[in-house]
Amino acid sequence: MQAIVAEKALQAQALAAPFRHVKKGSHIEIKPCEMFRNGALLTWCSGHLFEIAPPHEMNPALKKWQMDTLPMIPESFKYKIIPSKASRFKAVKDILTNPNVTEIIAAGDPAREGELIVQLVVRMSGVNKPMKRLWVSSLTPNAVEHAFSNLLDIEQTKPLYHEAMARSYADWLIGMNASRAYTLLIQSKGAGRSVFSVGRVQTPTLALVVKREREILQFVSKPFFEVIAQFNIDGSVYEGKYSMETGTRFEKKEEAEAIQKQCQGKEAIVQKVKTERKSVPPPALHSLSTLQALANKRFRFSPKKTLELTQSLYEKSFVTYPRTDSNHVTKEEAAAFPNILNKLSSLEPYKTLTANTTRNILSDKRYVNEKMVSDHYAIIPTENVPSLNSLSGDEKKIYDMIARSLIAAHYDPAVFAHSSIQTSIESHVFITNGKQLLFPGWRPVLFESEKEDVILPSVKEGQQGEAEEVKVTEGKTVPPKRYTEGELITAMKNVGQSVDDKELGQVLKSVSGLGEESTRSNIIERLKQLEYMEIEQHRLAPTQKAFILMDAVEHTLLASPELTGRWEKRLKEIGKGEAPANVFIDQSKKLAQKIVHDAINHSSSWQFESQVQKKSEEKHLGGCPKCGAAVVDKGKLYGCTMYSTTKCSFMISKKMLGKTISAANIKKLLEKGKTNLIKGFKGKSPFDAYIVWKDRNDGSVQFEFKNKK
Incomplete structure (x- = not known):
């Protein structure tokens, strides 16, 4: 048996x-x-x-x-x-x-x-x-x-066991030693009593978030000016933007106004008219990371939630294995596509869509390519098509994205007309761009509605007219945005593209960046649990604790994707039976020694007190309702900065009924007296509510429900 x-x-x-x-x-x-x-x-x-x-x-x-x-x-x-x-x-x-x-x-x-x-x-x-x-x-x-x-002989897959064992041993060696070393050394510098967890994937991932936050904090917004002309060419009226070799923006308003004066009311001539047709093929099939990024963008699902939902669909045999980094399938899987599409046609949302498919993709290497499939192929629906009523609402959303991805692949490309008009006033050039969807192709499968086309007037080269109005518009440069969880998943996968070292970049690309498809969502969740970052307005904000750790590990392997990139490359070699696991583990032991040694040596130059104060000031959320001093993020709670001197006792816990209260909501409570609607409190049954003051004088709060009865 x-x-x-x-x-x-x-x-x-x-x-x-x-x-x-x-x-x-x-x-x-x-x-x-x-x-x-x-x-x-x-x-x-x-x-x-x-x-x-x-x-x-x-x-x-x-x-x-x-x-x-x-x-x-x-x-x-x-x-x-x-x-x-x-x-x-x-x-x-x-x-x-x-x-x-x-x-x-x-x-x-x-x-x-x-x-x-x-x-x-x-x-x-x-x-x-x-x-x-x-x-x-x-x-x-x-x-x-x-x-x-x-069935395979167990020896065929034994290298994967050795790979997983080597990874777990090495992660233990680095994580346990680095976490203790940095915690003890940071605490010795008076930077709090927190435990600073360090890991070969989680720490360089956190470095991405902190680096982006520093770019935002250091960003200085600058005004810029552009010149917009309204042309009338034989009755055809349109606008053009002044263009030069360096772009369209002036740093000084006077320079833009000088162009305005030179062009106002002057004769204009159509110098060049260009129209180009561009075909846009359907998107690739989904890997786990592309599915997580899209679900986060469309439904604000966390990467962890998307993986759990897709895993559930897989275990119910409705989709294929989810933990895949491939967007391709083999010919064997592609041969089943007609049958799968036929089965999908029995579901009302896909009946018309599957009936209008236009091509067979068996020979299309954008989807069917044996060389691009390692252990697992792209996430696709199976021939076991569910009754949509049997799925939860969130499962249905994920299944719909996967099903539509396969259907869209069987449609023709969308065709756009990109047009431009170059209009000249003496030596000054103005550019007008337009875009028109000529043939929708696959787009109706994935997009419910299209943005309005920008259609340019029908003018010909050599036609003349005038600049009826020329105006100067003012704008401001804006800082980069914080990552959403979906964007961070993509940044982790594509980290090799932003590395200056070409050889290291190739290594990172070969191992698909930071972490594995199956572990990236867990890394993000762990960073949140460790209170290194939190969600503010659906984007990831690093905490004061994160800045302290990054200041300590800066310029070390722990903050760089290099360690995990070279590590994953060797692990993959072990998994293929091309490298011995014991050598890798011995090297990890030596690396653990080096990390502890380097931390001790570097710690002599750490100066956290002023940095901690600076980060604390950056986190001022508003005035204390009891004494008027600043309220700051204190790790597990929000509290008054005067506690240590006047014993002001104002505080609000970061967690209420299983829900983390973001700094943005505390700031709004302090300023407006009411947070945004917060979803997912866990009482006898889940509920949504605002947090409002019960008594502002003593700092007590209560819930206010959206639908008051």
């Missing part, structure tokens, strides 16, 4: 679905059939069941954080069961140790973490039985049966 070990319960149900089976408490029994002559026992892990033990559980002397115990380099790593998963491990172990089980089929997600989860559970169960590997990127019955008929 075979034992099948899945990663999660829903996945286990999908794996059992093609066969006659019965659920028996904590496992599923597959009845004898052609695929399983003696039947099979199917169990699941519920994600990771084990974690590497913390330092003090390996060595009690390490419980107290002290510099003289660093670096911590265990001779061997020990695993401990995650306390909340103990009963689940017992259920899995009971199946694996069953004397009737003679072979184990590892059926975790088709990736390195799925490999680690199952193989580690087998190892910790103490069994030594032959193993096979189920590798399946779609959980439809047909795909599952095909995968069970083509």
Whole structure:
């Protein structure tokens, strides 16, 4: 008899679905059939069941954080069961140790973490039985049966297990040592009592956010001036913008006014008319990062939420494996597209759209390219099309994006006419640009409405007229915007494009930037949980704590994408069986030593007191309702700056009923007496409300509901 070990319960149900089976408490029994002559026992892990033990559980002397115990380099790593998963491990172990089980089929997600989860559970169960590997990127019955008929030998995927183990050991070595070293050293400089968590991916990701914030803080807005002329050419009236080699903007108003005076009321001639047709092909199919970025932009879903929703759709067998960095599929998958489109046509939103598809994409390398698919292909709908009523509202939104992406790929390109008119007044040149959609192609599949065209008048080269009105307009340069969570996902993936070192840039591109498709959302969530950044008006704002850490790690490998880029490159080589894991782990031990040594050496130049004060001033949110002093962000709460001198007790907790209250809302409360509508408070049932003063004199607050009865 075979034992099948899945990663999660829903996945286990999908794996059992093609066969006659019965659920028996904590496992599923597959009845004898052609695929399983003696039947099979199917169990699941519920994600990771084990974690590497913390330092003090390996060595009690390490419980107290002290510099003289660093670096911590265990001779061997020990695993401990995650306390909340103990009963689940017992259920899995009971199946694996069953004397009737003679072979184990590892059926975790088709990736390195799925490999680690199952193989580690087998190892910790103490069994030594032959193993096979189920590798399946779609959980439809047909795909599952095909995968069970083509099981891999466990040695074929063992390198992925070694890759995942090496990554977890190395992350422990760097994270544990760097976090303790920087925490102790920063605290010794009087910069608070916070714990400063450091990691090879999370820290350079935070560096992106802090760098952007510094650009905003240092930005000095400057006025600029442009000259706009209104032309009348034989009755055709249009506007043009003065253009020169350096652009259209003047720094000095006097210079713009001089052009205005020279052109006002003067004769104008159409110097050049140009129209160009441009075809815009449908967008690529979705990888996880493009799906997360789009869902964040369209619905303000966090990347974590998008991954969870897509994972749920995958486990219900409605879409393919979500943790993919590929936008392409193989010919084998593309051959199923006509059938999938036919199935989608049974759903009302897609009936007309699928009927109007215009082409087969089997030979289009923008979508079908074996070389661009490694372990997993793009996220696409499966032939198992759901009833949309069976999906939650948010699942439906994600499924709709995935379905429309595939449908749009089967449409012709959209065609635009880009036109321009160059109008001259003596030696002065004015440019007028227009754009018109000539053929919509795929656009109606993805966009409900189109922006209005900018259609230029029909004029010909050589026609003459006059500049009826010439005006000077004033504008101001604006700072870059903070990242949204979706934009940060994209920035993490494309970080190699902004690196000056070309060789390093190529390394980062080869490993798809910072982090993996499956881990980027977790990194962002962790940075929020660690109070390094928070959401303000749907964008990511770094906290004072983030600035302190970045000041400390500046100019080190920990703040640069270089470490994680070269690290991921070597890990991928281990996963392909091209490099040994033990050498990588030994190098990580040496790196942990270097990081601690460098932190100690650099700490002599750290000066946080003035910087902490400066960051505190930047975070002043308004006047204290009790004493009038400044209210600032104090980490876990917002409070009065006069507490230490006058004992002013005004404070507001950052978390209320499971909801984080942003600095922007506290600022609005202090200024206006009422926050924006805050969604998702967790009472007996979730509710939305404003926070208002209950008594401004004593600083107490209460909820005000949107729909008062």
